[in-house]
Amino acid sequence: MSAALALLRRDLGRLLPGAQGGGTLLPLLFFLAVAMLYPFAIGPNPTLLAGTGGGVIWVAALLAAILPLDRLFAPDLEAGMFDQWALRGLSEELVVAVRLIAHWLSFGPFVMLAALPASALVGIDGETLRVVELGLLAGTPGLAAIGIIIAAVTVSLRGGGAALAGLLVIPLAVPLLIFGAGALSTGGEGGLALTAAISLVLVAMAPFAGGAAIRASREG
Amino acid sequence: MEECRISATNLACRRGDRLLFAGLSLALGPGEALQLVGANGIGKSSLMRILAGLARPYSGEVGRQGSLALLDERPALDEHQPLGRALDFWRSIDGGEAAGLERLGLEALLDVPVRYLSTGQRKRAALARLLGQRAPIWLLDEPLNGLDTHAIALVETLVAEHLAEGGIAIIASHQTFALPTLTRLALSEHVA
Numbered sequence: 001m002s003a004a005l006a007l008l009r010r011d012l013g014r015l016l017p018g019a020q021g022g023g024t025l026l027p028l029l030f031f032l033a034v035a036m037l038y039p040f041a042i043g044p045n046p047t048l049l050a051g052t053g054g055g056v057i058w059v060a061a062l063l064a065a066i067l068p069l070d071r072l073f074a075p076d077l078e079a080g081m082f083d084q085w086a087l088r089g090l091s092e093e094l095v096v097a098v099r100l101i102a103h104w105l106s107f108g109p110f111v112m113l114a115a116l117p118a119s120a121l122v123g124i125d126g127e128t129l130r131v132v133e134l135g136l137l138a139g140t141p142g143l144a145a146i147g148i149i150i151a152a153v154t155v156s157l158r159g160g161g162a163a164l165a166g167l168l169v170i171p172l173a174v175p176l177l178i179f180g181a182g183a184l185s186t187g188g189e190g191g192l193a194l195t196a197a198i199s200l201v202l203v204a205m206a207p208f209a210g211g212a213a214i215r216a217s218r219e220g
Numbered sequence: 221m222e223e224c225r226i227s228a229t230n231l232a233c234r235r236g237d238r239l240l241f242a243g244l245s246l247a248l249g250p251g252e253a254l255q256l257v258g259a260n261g262i263g264k265s266s267l268m269r270i271l272a273g274l275a276r277p278y279s280g281e282v283g284r285q286g287s288l289a290l291l292d293e294r295p296a297l298d299e300h301q302p303l304g305r306a307l308d309f310w311r312s313i314d315g316g317e318a319a320g321l322e323r324l325g326l327e328a329l330l331d332v333p334v335r336y337l338s339t340g341q342r343k344r345a346a347l348a349r350l351l352g353q354r355a356p357i358w359l360l361d362e363p364l365n366g367l368d369t370h371a372i373a374l375v376e377t378l379v380a381e382h383l384a385e386g387g388i389a390i391i392a393s394h395q396t397f398a399l400p401t402l403t404r405l406a407l408s409e410h411v412a
Contacts, residue, residue: 002312003312003313006312010309020300079294079296080296081296083269083294084296087273087290087355088287088314088353219276
């Protein structure tokens, strides 16, 4: 248990926005930049902006979740950290589960916070904002879990791994987007519940899928 | 020190299509040390990873009792962290006190980020991590690379002390390692 806490402390120190120089802030700035540019691209049409703004926040959140993927596992595998953990009997599953928590903490809550200024930029009303925030709360753990799985699977690919990881995340995130952003148009709680259910399945799967992928790349 | 032994029977290792070595057996008990010798690429590091349980042998079995520590070319310390903090991370997992910082000449370097350390300093930092783990079985992959003569003598003393306490050491190195009780295993005799 104390080992898991030590791992979490280290992971947060590496992933939280502001840690390790400016690189960890990029996903958040990227998220806000998309929300800021969108009204310029669409033009000053309040109805159109208010109708589509919630969806844009969702797409921006997905892109923000993709940006840190190449930092999740590759540096630790290269530095031999995973070998040392394995020798100490810390399973890959535990390390991946802890990293999933740290990865979500490093973008989920911050994206939800940044959605407040973003909602003002795209001009959506309070009720829509509520559905967006609830949807992000239900959906971002799932986005984090997809990111963790893909980052672990592509970790041994040198060079092109990061770009490929981004591409692979997108189709897997489609169900989350359909139900999460779909809840905006139907206004129903059903979409949110389904988003949370998909997230739950992904979060439960991620440590085992990710752990197996890391182990395979170590033994190969 | 806890009871320890390590043995391997009839190991074979394959890399891609190439069989690196086959029919390799060894057995070590408390206080024994073994040096693996052989040319570059003959499979010393692969054998180390198999003995550590980090890679699977193509055939054969590894038996082991007691925990195991590995030192290889990667120090496994966070590059951007000061050395003290990077070592603290491993201490928080291994438990216990910092070991050997003074003997390894690292005390003055604790505030220096790991990425600024020289090759020899990195190796000494990795040795501090190894000492802190307090494992009875040491696997040292090229432990003398990048070290000056003073540090080489220190590593030889550390290994001798470890053996005297009832530990096991397996050293893969192409350099001579001064240790009276060291037996040698030439991998070239097991090339398939």
